Every structure is written in structure tokens, then in C-alpha cells.
Amino acid sequence: MVQINEVKDSNSAQSTRTAAHTHIKGLGLDEHGHANPIDSGFVGQTEAREGAGVIVDLIKAKKMSGKAILLAGGPATGKTAIALAISQELGPKVPFVPIVGSELYSVEVKKTEALMENFRRSIGLRIKETKEVYEGEVTELTPEEAENPLGGYGKTISHVIVGLKSAKGTKTLRLDPSIYESIQKEKVTVGDVIYIESNTGSVKRVGRSDAYATEFDLEAEEYVPLPKGDVHKKKEIVQDITLHDLDVANAKPQGGQDVLSMMGQLMKPRKTEITEKLRTEVNKVVQKYIDQGIAELIPGVLFIDEVNMLDIEIFTYLNRALEASIAPIVVLASNRGLTTVRGTEDIVSPHGIPADLLDRLLIIRTLPYSVDEIKVIIEKRSRVEKLAITAEALSLLAQQGSETSLRYALQLLTPAGVLCRALGRNEVTVEDIEESRDLFLDAKRSTAVLEQAKGYL
Numbered sequence: 100m101v102q103i104n105e106v107k108d109s110n111s112a113q114s115t116r117t118a119a120h121t122h123i124k125g126l127g128l129d130e131h132g133h134a135n136p137i138d139s140g141f142v143g144q145t146e147a148r149e150g151a152g153v154i155v156d157l158i159k160a161k162k163m164s165g166k167a168i169l170l171a172g173g174p175a176t177g178k179t180a181i182a183l184a185i186s187q188e189l190g191p192k193v194p195f196v197p198i199v200g201s202e203l204y205s206v207e208v209k210k211t212e213a214l215m216e217n218f219r220r221s222i223g224l225r226i227k228e229t230k231e232v233y234e235g236e237v238t239e240l241t242p243e244e245a246e247n248p249l250g251g252y253g254k255t256i257s258h259v260i261v262g263l264k265s266a267k268g269t270k271t272l273r274l275d276p277s278i279y280e281s282i283q284k285e286k287v288t289v290g291d292v293i294y295i296e297s298n299t300g301s302v303k304r305v306g307r308s309d310a311y312a313t314e315f316d317l318e319a320e321e322y323v324p325l326p327k328g329d330v331h332k333k334k335e336i337v338q339d340i341t342l343h344d345l346d347v348a349n350a351k352p353q354g355g356q357d358v359l360s361m362m363g364q365l366m367k368p369r370k371t372e373i374t375e376k377l378r379t380e381v382n383k384v385v386q387k388y389i390d391q392g393i394a395e396l397i398p399g400v401l402f403i404d405e406v407n408m409l410d411i412e413i414f415t416y417l418n419r420a421l422e423a424s425i426a427p428i429v430v431l432a433s434n435r436g437l438t439t440v441r442g443t444e445d446i447v448s449p450h451g452i453p454a455d456l457l458d459r460l461l462i463i464r465t466l467p468y469s470v471d472e473i474k475v476i477i478e479k480r481s482r483v484e485k486l487a488i489t490a491e492a493l494s495l496l497a498q499q500g501s502e503t504s505l506r507y508a509l510q511l512l513t514p515a516g517v518l519c520r521a522l523g524r525n526e527v528t529v530e531d532i533e534e535s536r537d538l539f540l541d542a543k544r545s546t547a548v549l550e551q552a553k554g555y556l
């Protein structure tokens with residue numbers, strides 16, 4: 100039995116994409132929604148942050164679904180950072196799906212299909228079910244070995260003995276080897292609090308028991324109290340999944356009627372198998388669960404960066420998808436001014452977005468930074484990258500940033516750090532910045548080089 104939390108998508112690109120924003124911890128607003136000039140890793144850009152804060156409130160109040168927002172502003176003015184901060188403010192249970200416009204185009208999957216899939220990834224469903232479970236702190240975990248019934252020299256596991264302790268008592272269970280596998284997958288050890296669903300046998304690790312908390316432990320471990328009540332009991336289980344998870348689970352049904360066991364069968368997603376018809380079916384079931392009060396819909400955020408990469412066909416589809424009864428909030432970002440809409444010959448439009456979609460957007464503008472703001476951002480970033488930097492070097496870098504772009508300045512920081520360490524120093528100086536600037540061209544200088552040396556490429 101595969102557990103829902105095992106299902107990780109192949110979207111590892113999403114985590115690497117956020118690496119440049121590790122210093123951002125949220126929007127940095129006070130309780131009245133005002134942006135503090137420097138807060139949560141953010142510097143300046145207060146109006147845009149406040150606007151984003153309003154959107155977070157609307158999303159939490161569930162008043163935003165089907166709406167779309169555009170973050171518009173020059174390169175490196177913090178659009179992607181704001182979008183990530185929105186997701187941080189929403190908390191981990193609200194789906195946040197960041198994609199880049201060009202990601203929708205691939206040879207394998209139709210672009211509208213790819214968009215739909217991401218739409219459904221961004222819509223969460225919280226399911227509450229009362230289940231019969233065995234829950235407690237693991238006091239014993241012993242696999243019982245037996246001779247391999249098929250002969251040969253190896254031994255197999257015939258049973259596993261699990262001792263569980265709760266506030267009211269203890270129980271020793273003799274379980275099937277298949278359950279032992281899921282125990283191993285959850286990396287359960289003695290002293291953990293787990294529960295085992297009695298009819299599906301799936302195992303979930305809740306955390307480490309309080310009794311094992313020591314002063315040496317870091318925060319990586321979640322400590323939970325000894326479960327109340329009996330070991331064998333009925334328990335309300337809350338699971339957060341997305342509509343896309345359900346689509347995938349149902350594209351390969353393997354028996355089991357209740358939602359949770361349906362989800363237990365999730366396999367590695369294969370994109371081509373989900374049909375429109377299947378989605379309609381899933382929607383019906385979801386609607387039924389919502390009506391019965393078992394499930395609750397949690398519209399999340401679909402963030403489409405570099406929206407000018409989308410073409411007219413996708414835009415038309417997007418417009419329609421936003422009208423659907425179940426839709427996430429769509430946040431777009433663009434650093435383009437007036438450009439031709441992709442897929443058309445001559446329709447020129449702001450951000451390359453057709454007029455009918457533009458019309459529905461709430462637009463948040465991001466403005467260029469002052470030298471002082473750039474300085475503070477670079478300083479924050481240097482702390483994250485654990486680089487000491489002299490005041491003069493910082494000023495030079497900030498100056499550089501205001502002349503070219505903030506991103507260029509931030510990018511110079513890392514090689515400057517490497518250069519300085521190579522020379523056995525541990526503080527980045529003006530020379531390091533200058534050397535790194537000579538080694539790595541910014542866009543303007545690189546263009547100038549190309550123009551001078553026509554014909555060398």
C-alpha cells in the first residue's frame with residue numbers, strides 16, 4: 100500500500116527555482132496589513148507587498164477563486180519573490196503551484212492539457228474521514244523471520260510484531276509483512292507515535308513521542324504527546340490532497356471504494372492517461388463529498404511566471420478555465436511592456452496579454468529599487484550566503500546593481516566570494532567585486548562586445 104505522502108511529483112525544478120529567494124520569509128506585513136520597510140527578508144516594494152497582502156486575505160476568506168492577478172514590473176524587481184511570499188503567507192496546506200510560461204509547451208502533452216493539469220494541482224481538497232485505527236507509541240518493532248516457503252537459503256519475514264502504547268493501555272499486534280514495508284517506508288522506529296488504519300493497513304507516522312524529547316534535539320523532529328484513549332479506536336483523519344492527485348489515482352483504479360484507499364493507490368503520474376471525462380467524473384465525486392460535508396475545497400494559487408511566453412490559444416483557454424466553478428487563483432508575472440501577443444501576427448498588447456484577459460486582472464506594480472534598498476538586499480543576501488563583505492565593496496555592488504540590475508549585483512556576489520576565499524581572505528573586498536565584474540559581463544556590456552565584434556559569432 101503506497102501512502103499519499105510518498106507521492107512526490109517529478110517537479111524538482113520548482114525547488115531549485117526558489118533557491119535565490121531563501122532570504123524571503125513572508126510578505127512582512129503588520130496586523131493592519133501595512134508593509135514594514137524591512138521585514139521578513141523583504142526590503143522596500145511596500146505597495147506591491149501590501150497589495151499582495153490583500154490578496155492573501157481574500158484567498159483565506161475564499162473570495163478570490165477564479166480571479167487573476169498580474170505582477171508587473173521590470174526585471175529583478177521582486178515579482179517572483181512576492182509570489183513566493185504569498186505562498187508562504189498562505190501556509191503549507193494551501194496548494195501553491197509555480198510554473199514558468201514556457202513549461203506548458205512540450206512535445207508529449209498538449210499545452211491546454213498541461214495547463215489544465217496545473218490548474219488541478221492548484222486546487223486542494225481537505226478530506227475528513229472517521230476511521231478505525233490502532234494508534235500509539237511504538238514500544239516494540241520485531242520482524243519475525245521464517246524459512247522461505249519457496250525453498251532456497253534466504254529467509255522471509257512472516258510477521259511483524261508491533262507494540263503500541265497509548266494513555267489508556269497497550270496492545271501488541273501481529274501484522275502482515277506488507278505492513279512491515281509501509282512501516283519501513285515511514286521510517287518508524289521505537290519511540291515514534293504512529294497509527295495503522297485497520298482496514299487498509301496503511302501506516303502513518305505522526306511524530307516522535309514526547310517522552311523521547313531531549314535537550315540536544317534540533318527542531319527537525321516533531322514531538323507529539325502520547326495518544327489519548329485506547330490503542331484501538333475511531334479517529335478522525337484529515338488529509339490534504341489536490342484534484343490532480345485524485346485524477347491520477349483514478350486513472351489507475353485498483354479497487355477500494357472510500358476516498359482514502361483510492362488515494363492510497365497513487366502511482367507515479369503518467370500524464371497522458373487523464374481524460375476530460377475522467378475529470379468530470381472526479382468532479383462529481385468531489386461535489387458529492389463536499390455536499391456530504393466530508394470534504395472541503397481549498398482553492399490554491401497557480402503562479403505563471405513569464406506570462407508573455409503564453410500564446411493566444413492558451414490565453415483563450417485560460418479565460419474560459421477561470422470561469423469554471425472550481426478554479427484556483429491565478430497569479431501572472433511579466434516584465435515586458437507592450438509586445439505582440441504570441442501566436443498572433445500583429446496584436447500588440449501590454450505584457451503580451453490579450454485585452455479580454457487583461458480586463459479581468461488585478462494588477463500589482465513593482466518598482467525599481469533605490470541604491471540604498473539594493474544595498475540592504477545585497478547585505479541580507481550576503482548573510483544568507485555566509486559571506487562577509489566590507490562596507491566599500493557593498494557600496495560598489497549596490498552601485499553596480501542600480502546601473503545594471505539587482506539580479507546582476509546579487510549574482511556577482513557568489514563568484515566574488517569564491518575569489519576572495521581562493522586568496523585566503525574571508526571578507527569580500529572591492530577588488531573581488533571588480534575582478535568578478537571583469538569576469539562576468541552584464542547584459543549591456545555583453546551586447547556592446549557583440550556589437551563591436553560583428554561577425555565573430
Ligand SMILES: Nc1ncnc2c1ncn2[C@@H]1O[C@H](COP(=O)(O)OP(=O)(O)OP(=O)(O)O)[C@@H](O)[C@H]1O
Pocket residue numbers: 119120121123140141142143144172173174175176177178179180181433434476505506509
Ligand atoms: N524587495 C526585495 N527584498 C529582498 N529581496 C528582493 C526584493 N526584491 C527582489 N529580491 C531578490 O532579488 C532577486 C531578483 O528578484 P526576483 O527574481 O523576484 O525578480 P523578478 O521581478 O521576478 O524578475 P524577472 O522579471 O527577471 O523574473 C531575487 O533573489 C529576490 O529574492
Ligand SMILES: [Mg+2]
Pocket residue numbers: 178179180404432
Ligand atoms: Mg521572476
